[in-house]
Amino acid sequence: MxxxxxxxxxxxxxxxxxxxxxxxxxxxxxxxxxxxxxxxxxxxxxxxxxxxxxxxxxxxxxxxxxxxxxxxxxxxxxxxxxxxxxxxxxxxxxxxxxxxxxxxxxxxxxxxxxxxxxxxxxxxxxxxxxxxxxxxxxxxxxxxxxxxxxxxxxxxxxxxxxxxxxxxxxxxxxxxxxxxKGCMDVELHFDLDETRDRDGWYFTSILAGQATNAVPGNCSCQLVRYQNGAAAESKTLTTTGKAVHSCQPEKGENAIFNMADLVAQTEHRENQISRILMMLKEKFSSLYGEEVGLYSKSEMYNGEFVHRNVFAPTLVRTDKNHLLVHINIRFAYGTAETEIITRLREVAEAYGGKLQVSSSMPAxxxxxxxxxxxxxxxxxxxxxxxxxxxxxxxxxxxxxxxxxxxxxxxxxxxxxxxxxxxxxxxxxxxxxxxxxxxxxxxxxxxxxxxxxx
The missing domain is CATH 3.40.630.10 (Zn peptidases)
Incomplete structure (x- = not known):
């Protein structure tokens, strides 16, 4: 033909x-x-x-x-x-x-x-x-x-x-x-502190994302007001964004980061949920790993364009007394996977957590x-x-x-x-x-x- x-x-x-x-x-x-x-x-x-x-x-x-x-x-x-x-x-x-x-x-x-x-x-x-x-x-x-x-x-x-x-x-x-690009999925696990011995609003749960490889378009947090050691009332915070493929998160809007902004303006007692939310905004909202020491030195490899390492929190959720954060990473050809794991482990441990690598596929x-x-x-x-x-x-x-x-x-x-x-x-x-x-x-x-x- x-x-x-x-x-x-x-x-x-x-x-x-x-x-x-x-x-x-x-x-x-x-x-x-x-x-x-x-x-x-x-x-x-x-x-x-x-x-x-x-x-x-x-x-x-x-x-x-x-x-x-x-x-x-x-x-x-x-x-x-x-x-x-x-x-x-x-x-x-x-x-x-x-x-x-x-x-x-x-x-x-x-x-x-x-x-x-x-x-x-x-x-x-x-x-x-x-x-x-x-x-x-x-x-x-x-x-x-x-x-x-x-x-x-x-x-x-x-x-x-x-x-x-x-x-x-x-x-x-x-x-x-x-x-x-290479692809890595990393889970960060944190124990939740349950001490609520002061009156005030506490974050008790969070839910964001449905897929490990999509920037979440919705995030919700549950707050409970404690008085004299007992729950007095509750309310829910919600934020929206724009869901996109996590390989290019800059094309969307991450509802997790929007929740961090809302939490910063909301009266509450600091606890692990609010601390981790603030950490995610601080460490990952720039997308390219500057704040975790993983910014690619160059966008080129042997004269060909390979872009940079990109990081996107895609899932955040509480399960009983634990908080799980899923980070989807698209790393440039030539980046050492061991360096990514080392740096993110340091981030998790700095907040009392641990790192678990779900999967990694090469560039x-x-x-x-x-x-x-x-x-x-x-x-x-x-x-x-x-x-x-x-x-x-x-x-x-x-x-x-x-x-x-x-x-x-x-x-x-x-x-x-x-x-x-x-x-x-x-x-x-x-x-x-x-x-x-x-x-x-x-x-x-x-x-x-x-x-x-």
Whole structure:
């Protein structure tokens, strides 16, 4: 198929793409909801089977595998069917799990991250499959179910199955992300002091955030007024912000920091909850680690842009006599993970707490000179009409799970990034342009005799 034929193929199937995506988005596959995550995975696998592809689930339904073609090399497409919860369903223009088409855009949780990309990748594979030309390589789509949380799915897959030789995950942005920040999740645990021997208002609980990788848009604190050692009355403080993906917290507004500002203006007796709130505002509101000694010395590594270390408190909550704080960290390539842990442990211990590392995934660096990278670059220019460039991926993706995988799409330069935000949406044009780029890329690689390793 020629380039223009592939573009026309995607355009001709636009209504099928939109219809299939609606059925997908309408399944509320939040990572913790196994029943609906399973339904979402089954939905995609059935779509693939209807297209004539080999499709199955493995590892007790943790991962889906969809394949076409065969050969000595395998092109991997890694993605995920799970989504983050809607931060505040009441603030959505339309229900988050009922995809709606308005003003040339598709609205709903997962339209951008990552269900829309999965659907157009399927149609890119279908375009290749129906070309009638013999495939010289295998194309393998690998679908996870826990990408938005702990990656137990992909860890199990990597440990038990052969891996593709190279490929992409459409879970970031264009042009081509050959560098991706590392990701670390750290929990700080603090014991709460329960001494309330003086009359006055005390903070007794706090709750903020729903996902470890999203800046919280809401925070609430409970205060109780004690008199003569007994609770006399109570009240609740609430603050709001703007929920965004924690890889770029500067695009949002953290409700935890807003709560710290409100607490500073509220009459109360200082206790551990109020102290930790003030500490979070002081140490982390600058985002880049200046106040904890983790400010990156440079934004460059070997002449390429890697940005800086970024820190975002994403969860704060009380549980009986304990306070938990979750910090999501996106660290620049070249940063020592041990230094991050050491510095944050010092912060926790200074406030009588302890540090626990939940998970850490390395930064990614893939050479621009690899043949598959050059093929992807050409496909981007031919499919989108835009100039190619190699760029940094701020977020974490399955590119960290396997060697030779890069983050590529679905967000074009100039498009609004609504991943993990209320009112997530993607334009129909951008969605279809994704399909065109991917179809051209698969055509270039899968139909060629040459090696792209």
């Amino acid at each position: 020629k380039v223009e034929e592939m573009k026309r193929y995607i355009d001709d199937h636009a209504q099928n793409i939109i219809s299939d995506l609606k059925g997908f988005v309408d399944i509320p596959s939040v990572s913790s909801d196994k029943e609906n995550v399973d339904k979402a995975l089954d939905y995609v696998l059935q779509l693939a089977k209807n297209m004539g592809f080999e499709a199955k689930s493995v590892l007790n339904h943790q991962v889906g595998v969809i394949e076409i073609g065969e050969g000595e090399e395998t092109i991997g497409i890694l993605s995920h069917v799970d989504v983050v919860p809607p931060e505040n369903p009441q603030s959505w223009i339309s229900p988050p799990f009922e995809m709606t088409e308005r003003n040339g855009h598709l609205w709903g949780r997962g339209t951008m991250d990552d269900k829309g990309a999965i659907i157009v990748c399927l149609y890119a594979m279908k375009c290749l499959f129906e070309s009638g030309e013999p495939l010289k390589k295998k194309v393998q789509m690998i679908l996870g179910t826990q990408e938005e949380v702990e990656w137990s799915d992909m860890e199990a897959y990597v440990a038990n199955f052969p891996l593709p030789d190279y490929g992409f995950t459409p879970d970031g942005e264009f042009p081509l992300c050959n560098i991706e 990614v660096y893939v050479s621009k000179e690899r043949p598959f990278m050059k093929a992807f670059a050409q496909a981007y220019e031919e499919g989108s009409g835009r100039k190619h460039a190699f760029v940094l991926a701020y977020g974490g993706s399955y590119a960290k799970a396997m060697p030779g995988i890069v983050s590529w799409g679905p967000i074009f330069p100039g498009d609004e990034d609504t991943c993990h935000e209320d009112n997530e949406h993607i334009s129909i044009k951008s969605l279809l342009d994704n399909g065109k780029v991917f179809a051209i890329a698969l055509n270039k690689v899968a139909l060629s005799e040459q090696s792209f390793k």
